[in-house]
Each structure stands twice: as C-alpha cells, then as structure tokens.
Amino acid sequence: MSQSPSVQQLDTLPGLPAEARFDFLVRSVLDNEQVWTLRGDAGTVLMSCDGDDCLPIWPHAEFARQWISGDWADCEPLAIDLAAWMERWLPGLQEDGVALAVFPGKKEEGVVLEPLEFLDVLAGSQD
Template sequence: MTYILTDADKTATEKLNDEQRYNHFVNKVAEHEQLWILTDEHGCMMLTSDDDEDCIPVWPHADYAKAWAVDDWAQCKPEAITLKVWQSRWVSGMEEDELLVAVFPISDAAGVLVEPGELQEAFDHKKKTGRQN
C-alpha cells in the first residue's frame, strides 16, 4: 500500500545521509509492506557499484524511484514489490545471483549496499519490534 509523499517530506528525506535513508527505508517498507524498483522493457534495472558489485536499487516510494530515473534511466518506470513477494522470491534469487541491494540511492548518493538476506533481517526485526511498541 502506497503512502502519500509530500514535497516537504521528500525534501527532508533527501537531506538525510545514507545510513539515515537506509533506516527510513526499512521503517517505511516494514510499515507499508512494499518497496519499489525501476524496470524497463528488459526487466529490473541493475547497476554496478564503485566496487564492481552488481546491485538492484530500491526505494520506499515510487516518487523517489521516479526522481532517480533520469538520463540513461529515463525510460525506466517504478514498479512496486510487496514485502511478501520480496521475501519469497527476490531475496533467494538475488542471493543465488550474487547481487546486492542498493538501498535508497538519490541523485548525489549511492545509498547503502547490503546483502538481500541482511535487508530482510532488518525488515523482520522492524516488524517484530514495531508490533511490541
């Protein structure tokens, strides 16, 4: 389920550092149970990190993904993935393909690179602790 993202929220979030955006991403995805990727006619967009690691970038809202899809990626469109589908299909598939997750990159920052299983553990932990609060 998508939440409403105001311009003020977007501006404030984009001022966060990589680690703060990572935490924001985990919180929003755990709460709304979906994340966003970019796709084109060939499938899911992938990129290569500065360390030559192949990764799939993800965002907590379609508007962040759209904002990132410029220049070479302008033909890409945001696509939602439910947290359930992410856990059941994407985590194991990315691990088998030795792909990392680029969490919440923005125009001037690459985001945090993590193993898919590590990101899933963060979602699981947030959902568990979020229910207790």
C-alpha cells in the same frame, strides 16, 4: 495504506545521510508492505556499486521516479509486495549475486548490503 511522501520529504530525504535513508526505507517498507525499484524495457535496472551489481530500492514510487532520466529514461517504478520481496526476490537476488542499493541518495551513495542481510533486518524489525 500507502501514504505518499510530502513535497518536503521528496526534497529533503534524498539528501539525508545514508543511514537515515536506510531507516526511513525499512519503516516505510514495513508500514506500506511494499518496496519500489525501477523496471525498463530490459527488465529491472541494476547499478554498479564498487564494481558489483546492485538493485536500487526506494520506499515510495515518487523517490524511484526521481531517478528516471538518462540511461533509465525508459523506466517506470515497480512495486513489489512485501511477502513476495521476502520470500522470492531477496533469496533470488542473493543466489544471483546481486546486492541492494538501499534508497540511493542524490550522489548515488547509500547503504549497500546483501539481500539476506536485508531480509534479517526486515524480519527483526517486524517483532
């Protein structure tokens, strides 16, 4: 079911432009039926995106694992089933005012969007 990224993908994808990483994540999430984030002792991690709280998400555990260091040294990748992601997580994050940082790159840049916008992208891509 879930195909791990190659060594080459692990090296090159985080350096691609934000839109390319976004597209890769959407395809991967739909193909593998899961999304990845990080969870530590205090719960799922959040990062600041222009002053707003954002939940970082990745297409595979290996990409999330690349971020485990510093303040996130106690973290481990957390897989979220696609159905739970769409039915519970995205509406809950929207309600809590937490945006998504989609597949942040090497310099922490990436596509940031509201959870319900991402839900629309996923639903539209399933057609």
